[in-house]
Amino acid sequence: MNVPAHPTGGMIRHVTSGPEETEAVARALADELRPGAVIALHGQLGAGKTCFVRGLAEGLRAAGPVTSPTYTLVQEYEGSMPLYHIDLYRIRTASEALGFGLDEYMEGGGVTAIEWAERAGALLPPSTIHVRIEPGATEEERILSLTRGPPC
Template sequence: MNRFITNSAEETEQLGERIASKLKGMEVIALFGGLGMGKTAFTRGLARGLGADDVVSSPTFALVNEYSGRVPVYHFDMYRVTSWDDLYSTGFFDYLDTGVLIIEWSENIEGALPENALRITISRGENDNQRIFDIEGVTLEDIGG
């Protein structure tokens, strides 16, 4: 596991961009962390790093937002997903292997995540702006840390 610390939303977006530069195009990125931890800011940077010009927003009510870049980006919000039926209704399984999937509230679908998913746990740091990213599935060298 690797740890990265950001001190602003801008730095969180930059971390997302750095990770995006190493993606091949079929990864599942599972985000774990509570409200206000920066999941959408991270996704904004990741999408930008993959060449998406779209405005990135949380897909809370849509369940999935799609962005066009050098590879398709599918941004899921699993906050309201509480059962396998709910998960199937999102179309999640149809999106696997079609682009980069980034999933907010992955703790709600832990049993459905691919074994090789990049797992990122985000927590609050020493102050309100600082975030700690614990990342499994990528090394410091992979993203130039």
């Protein structure tokens, strides 16, 4: 059931039955993105956030294997536009995120995809696309909800 999650946008739900399907949802989303787009990824360890970014990279025709930037915080890929892959797992406060220039990446002319994005708090722009990934009924199933605007 699709329930509007925000007055300016709806919520789109996908149930995926494996990593390839999660990548495919992201690949399709990438086609709609403009420079400056921010994708906030929410979900537990192993939910599939990096998997989703892999699909975004494919959609943006960015070269190189997409791996988790848990230690480096930021990984940049050159595609049809730049993809900034950011992992805030090791960040505790929004001011730490400002410390490494999160705001500057988001204002750059690329797509910024942020794992553990809730740690960025109010730094996320109102136009942020929030992607929530939750476990499904089986080991390989995931429930993806995409919303525009502040998370509810």
